[in-house]
Amino acid sequence: MTERPSRPGGLNRRKFLYGATATTALAASSNLFSPAVHAQDPVTLRYLGTAVNQSAEIAAKVKEDLGITIEYIPVTTDEVTRRVVTQPNTFDLVDIEYMSLKNVVPTGNLKGMDTKKIKESDNITTLFTEGTVDGKAVGDQGTAPKKVIWLPGESAKTFADEPTGFMSLIPTVYNADTLGIRPDLIGRPIESWAELLNPEFKGKASILNIPSIGIMDAALVVEALGKHKYEDKGNMTRDEIDLTVDTLIEAKRSGQFRALWQDFNESVNLMASGEVVIQSMWSPAVTAVRTQGIPCIYQPLKEGYRAWAAGFGLPATAEGKKLDAAYDFINWFLSGWAGAFLNRQGYYSAVLSTAKANMEPYEWAYWMEGKPAEQDIMSPSGQLLAKTGETRDGGSYEERLGAISCWNAVMDENVYMVRKWNEFVAS
């Protein structure tokens, strides 16, 4: 690969960083101009992430377009973080949540990603780079991507406040979560997070049992109830943690919760079986309930959404052919086909312009502009998601993501929070 033409601009800095391995870097930077087809020289990328984002369709398309074989390593959200921290040599590419970065970047196990090698880096949504949607700032409580997306350099252990040219993660998918409800069993409008603890739904509510996310949902409820106004829901003081969890404990003791749920399928079953009529939920779970023919709404609430975001990271040890292939894959991912694929699942993609070019106008209007479906909306796997005339929960991209209240986060008082959460479960 060294015989490829080099890119003069990248030479000095790369040489400075890499010393003897400069040739490798040259090959890497050359890819900017000629996205290599790896068919003659087969490369396998070990792709660590949660099963949710690892679709066989994407792997098949990459194989077809670039000749790169994607070997998925599907694990749980927490296991992704654990693997990156404890076994950084077991993957070539990681799809990880931004909230985990506070735990991962200080270990030095992730490589800062050179935005010059990412073709669409300037077109990545401003939600990530600046924290704005349509020019307006959105809620940045918690681990908002703009706080952790920039690194001072390639091998950094801290974050940079300003854009630097090195990104910790290149965004893949993100979404804004809210409560899921069964409109048929509730029979009235739901407008506030406070409804989760409304005694009307005693024994028919649920909250997720993943401490770092569950506590954020609880905080949104506490604020909606008017009990407390948080400085930062994603980074509470000990007193705030006590207040939030004690509110949950009180509700649990009075029998508010039918169950707590921990994985996606549990939340689907609780909702579909009617055990629960209102609960924390994830977007694909709502879709899963609906595809069973059961009405379920991902209810927009006036206090706003709890957002999350995931992105691609590279292990610090990545080099040579694998590193080139990883950059090629990421460039391919942002080039539109994958973005359209994700948008059609109800997620949001990092580069909107390329995704739009890969979607039908009626699809774009339904998913991104909040307009009524001009014709039936199908999932990538061919299931009916919305009939003609239906609109998407939460409206357009701007309406929905503009209403973000806070982001999934890891708190400074995480240890105390987990202990307190265990108290909630044990109460």
Place this chain on the structure above:
Amino acid sequence: MTTAEQAPEGGPTALTGPGRAHTALVSPDSDAAAVHGVKRRRSLLDRPYALASPLLLVMALFFVGPLILTIIVSFWEYTQYSIEPAFVTTNYQDVFYQCVAKLPNLCVTFATYLSTLKFCFIVWAITLVLGFTLAWFIVFEVKKTSTQIALFLICTIPFWTSNVIRMMAWIPLLGRNGLVNQVLMSMGIVSEPQEWLLYSDFAVILAFIHLYTMFMMVPIVNSMMRIDREIIEAARDAGAGIWTIALSVIAPLCRPGIVIGSIFVITIVMGDYITVGVMGGQQIASVGKTIQVQMQYLQFPIAAANAVVLLGAVLMIIFAMTRLVDVRREL
């Protein structure tokens, strides 16, 4: 291992040939040497040790080693993304955070252990009665050996599917709109759905019994098979009723089986968090769950401390149990 071996050792009544041979095979050193004295000691140095060494190696590598590591790590310090070698007791203090200060209210750890112990005791008592009765039926009531084997195999059929599936199968049955509630309501026994059937202590205990009665039954069957039928006839001739025979003759003779079965059930229930999670709707605390959550958040040292405390608790229970049974034997 060691605790399991102690069981047969104390029961001279039941343990004639096979039981003693078994003990000697597993732990060639202690009591075999004591019984046979110096003469036997020489041969101990060659064959039995050689025979035991693969097991010893496996145990050292996969049991003793990790256990020692766990104990060491339980004294380490940690941040959100790293663990540092140190010698601090803060992890143990965190495990018992406010446990003394809060009394008489229970701290999280005590409440969790109390809840786990409650499950242990109830599940143990029910599986013991069920296991004993089922074993009795198979061993004494069924006359043909082929039928015995067939029935025994039928008992193992549920184990052809995974633990989780057997557990999940209860959910559609017990739910608010589940089969049981539908039947109860259509028969007019209850007027509205019974919510305590699922995501409750009841559901957890039901699943535990479903899953683990087998572990109690098998060792008891094993012990019962060795009982000489003439003993029962002798007891009957002496005028003993069925209850007297069961409690004063069979039960003491099955003691090793009962103890081994009890150890299985209690250790499994103490460490279980999946059953408690799924059937309890994640609303019931268990020590295993606490450890799992801490592991998720990379808090390995405190998770290790919790594991050490759990191990201590389980060992204490097993020790107490062997004592308890010994006392009964002497009566």
